[in-house]
Amino acid sequence: AQTxxxxxxxxxxxxxxxxxxxxxxxxxxxxxxxFWYKQPPSRQMILVxxxxxxxxxxxxxxxxxxxxxxxxxxxxxxxxxxxxxxxAMYFCAYRRTGNQFYFGTGTSLTVIP
Amino acid sequence: xxxxxxxxxxxxxxRGQQVTLSCSPISGHxxxxxxxxxxxxxxxxxxxxxxxxxRNKGNFPGRFSGRQFSNSRSEMNVSTLELGDSAxxxxxxxxxxxxxxxxxxxxRLTVV
Numbered sequence: 753a754q755t756x757x758x759x760x761x762x763x764x765x766x767x768x769x770x771x772x773x774x775x776x777x778x779x780x781x782x783x784x785x786x787f788w789y790k791q792p793p794s795r796q797m798i799l800v801x802x803x804x805x806x807x808x809x810x811x812x813x814x815x816x817x818x819x820x821x822x823x824x825x826x827x828x829x830x831x832x833x834x835x836x837x838x839x840a841m842y843f844c845a846y847r848r849t850g851n852q853f854y855f856g857t858g859t860s861l862t863v864i865p
Numbered sequence: 866x867x868x869x870x871x872x873x874x875x876x877x878x879x880r881g882q883q884v885t886l887s888c889s890p891i892s893g894h895x896x897x898x899x900x901x902x903x904x905x906x907x908x909x910x911x912x913x914x915x916x917x918x919x920r921n922k923g924n925f926p927g928r929f930s931g932r933q934f935s936n937s938r939s940e941m942n943v944s945t946l947e948l949g950d951s952a953x954x955x956x957x958x959x960x961x962x963x964x965x966x967x968x969x970x971x972x973r974l975t976v977v
Contacts, residue, residue, distance in 0.1 A: 785965075787965050789968075795971055796968055796969070796970045797955065797957070797966070798968075799965045799967070843908065847963070849963040850920070850963075852898065852910045852913055852921045852923070853898070853910065854910075855900075857907045
């Protein structure tokens with residue numbers, strides 16, 4: 753089975769600073785998708801960013817960007833200009849077409865005013 | 866556009882009882898998946914339905930079952946509840962098989 757590892761259970765960042773959350777995954781497949789989800793205290797999981805494995809270009813969504821290293825099976829999330837509203841649990845996830853998602857154990861991000 | 870709707874939001878049940886949770890996906894989404902979220906185990910996959918057929922199933926006992934209706938709405942049933950079934954149950958829908966999920970707000974189930 754595929755595994756997704758988030759080695760940082762907790763992270764903190766000063767407001768307006770940049771923080772990077774790490775994620776590694778294990779797969780023997782070449783075609784798959786990677787995601788970052790955010791779960792604030794309201795508990796609804798929100799899609800932050802999506803990356804197709806066949807695309808070499810790193811995905812970006814406003815202040816959120818990823819560093820996708822396919823050979824290293826690494827998929828980190830960078831949050832620039834951190835805001836108080838970014839405080840949440842962040843989950844990295846892997847999916848192959850037609851298959852279930854595999855989630856990491858999450859990283860709890862605290863934003864310090 | 867309405868999001869994924871899960872009902873009820875909170876539920877308290879007694880050990881041994883059964884429970885049914887409901888999920889209405891985003892209009893047009895044919896894939897519905899269910900996850901159990903607990904502090905100790907994280908997000909664990911229960912099952913996925915696509916066009917009324919169960920396509921994938923996680924490693925849960927047979928007490929956990931689900932179904933999907935022709936309008937894509939899905940229900941999840943847990944029979945003979947155990948204390949360890951206390952969790953947040955999340956439903957997620959997607960248009961197809963390679964898309965990201967849109968999650969509902971979940972149903973918080975407490976078994977006493």
